Amino acid sequence: MKLAFPRLLAAGLLVLAATACGTSDADAGSGTLRIGVIGSGVGNKLNGAVGFLSERGGLLPELKAAGVTKIQVATFPNGPDLNQALAGGSLDLATYGDTPALVARGKGLPTRLIGLSQINLDAAVVARKGGPTSLRELAGKRIGVQVGSYIHRYLLAALQQAGVKPAQIIHMYTPAIVAALDKGSIDAGALVSADRYAEEQKGFKAIDVASRDHPDVLGTSATVVTQKYLDAHPAIVRAWQGAQVKAVRTAKADWPAYTAFAARVGGYRPEVTLKTTLPAQLPDEPFPARGRTLLEGTKTFLVQQKLVAEDFPLDSWIAPGAKA
Incomplete structure (x- = not known):
């Protein structure tokens, strides 16, 4: 049985397609990396393990080699909303759910996959x-x-x-x-x-x-970079992957502090976060086998639903130079 996605989503994707060639007003040499994330708690703040590393002052030093001197964060309630910002040129990099990331790629949004920041999302x-x-x-x-x-x-x-x-x-x-x-x-x-x-x-x-x-x-969370930003800053791929790995190690080394951070940023009570935030959801490498399996399954489903018009190999989406 095939279940059609509602018309509202289709309309949003039409807007995405129409704005996919939008340009960024940001100065490529400014050193500012504009990041989009999904969240409903504290506004415009990095979440997840990378957010934890950033709060401890450890993220910018990891990204220095890619020319990043400042981070600007925008929080969105949902993946399609974030896609609009990517398409309009107001973001350089984003971490969000696999489904909207794959749909955007299937609709021609020029992004490249850097890694999976979370897996086994329930x-x-x-x-x-x-x-x-x-x-x-x-x-x-x-x-x-x-x-x-x-x-x-x-x-x-x-x-x-x-x-x-x-x-x-x-x-x-x-x-x-x-x-x-x-x-x-x-x-x-x-x-x-x-x-x-x-x-x-x-x-x-x-x-x-x-x-x-x-x-x-189960879901995964993907980190993508725009092709425009990647062309200007090719070092961002390895720098971000290194930062993600360090962030996960930092979080797992002090799990109580990490879950307290996750509760505060996510806007949930501490006991809720402790129950639902699991170490197994944070992969120790950019593309763990389990994550790739889940991502491939999601892509196949979206192709069947005709939200991704034509199937494509995941390797063709992965950014050049990424540790796959």
């Missing part, structure tokens, strides 16, 4: 109170999800595997999904593991969990 379908108790009971129901995200890819794959066709898949950001579940105005919402855990603390129930029920569709 998600779940949470039902309203007194609502569906299984995926099968979502037939003919309304489901909220951040369209275009890795959570959306998981939801579609889970519904497809269960042979379920909902009445409507509604594009909603996470706060709106949580509010709609509280009101009972949607039957279920697809959420990241931290939000799932927070909802379970309020008495809601996850009726499907990616890591438990569909481990082949």
Whole structure:
């Protein structure tokens, strides 16, 4: 069974295609690296292991060899929103979900893949109170999800595997999904593991969990650089990969401090972050085998859904000089 992505996403992709040749106003020699990330907590701040390294003053020294003297961060609620900024030329580098990154590449956005910053990212379908108790009971129901995200890819794959066709898949950001579940105005919402855990603390129930029920569709987080920035700063690839590896080692060496940072930046209660932030999600190398397998699976699914018009080898997307 093929499940079509909502028209809203298609419209957003048309805008992406129309702006893909936009130019950057930034001075290539300014030394400022403009980074886009996904977040809902503290605004315009690097998150993940690299953010932890940056907070400790360790990121800029790692990027000095690539000519980076300053970092400018922009936070976005969702991958398609970040894609618009990439396409418009206001970002040089971005770390975000594999699904929007692959869709952008499939639509012709000139990015190159530097590495995978996170792997095995979990998600779940949470039902309203007194609502569906299984995926099968979502037939003919309304489901909220951040369209275009890795959570959306998981939801579609889970519904497809269960042979379920909902009445409507509604594009909603996470706060709106949580509010709609509280009101009972949607039957279920697809959420990241931290939000799932927070909802379970309020008495809601996850009726499907990616890591438990569909481990082949766990998400990854990709770091990409624009071709324009790469052409002007080819050293950024190895510099960023080195910074990412150092950041992961730093985080794993002081896990309590890292999870405290993740809770603060992500806007979650510490116990939620401790429950849902796992060392196994931070790879010790740019392209771990597990991450490549998940990324390849996501790409195949997106090709089947016709969101990536033509299949392509992942190696053709990886930036020149990257340690693959």
